Amino acid sequence: MTSTEKTYEGSCHCKSVKLSVTLPAPIEEQKVINCNCSLCVDRALLIFFAAGDKVTIEGEEHLNPYSFNKKVIHYHFCKNCGSILFGHDKDKTQYGINARCISGVDLDKLQLVKHDGASS
Ligand SMILES: [Zn+2]
Secondary structure (H helix, E strand, C coil), X not given: CCCCCEEEEEECCCCCCEEEEEECCCHHHCEEEEECCHHHHHHCCCEEEEEHHHEEEECHHHEEEECCCCCCCEXXXXXXXXXXXXXXXXXXXEEEEEHHHECCCXXXXXXXXXXXXHHC
């Protein structure tokens, strides 16, 4: 680990699914996507990206895959509580993780970037 790397833990609401992610810098220095597509609005997602090899998922058997629109991103929601903790591309090289599911994150300190997913 380099000195700026930081590891975050998160889970779905019922804690069946747990996630650990190591970011190159603290989450407050990352861009977090506030997207207006139908899924992000419906599930209140605030997404930040991480390399696939920096993400560890526990309890994957509790996940249900879900894709929509162009089906480029494979989202997963918990079969038990319905939380969407993350999505990834086809090859799992990049993960989009829901900042709201990460513990100890002050959402007011995040750098939110608006993304017009509804029009793409
Ligand atoms: Zn759950």
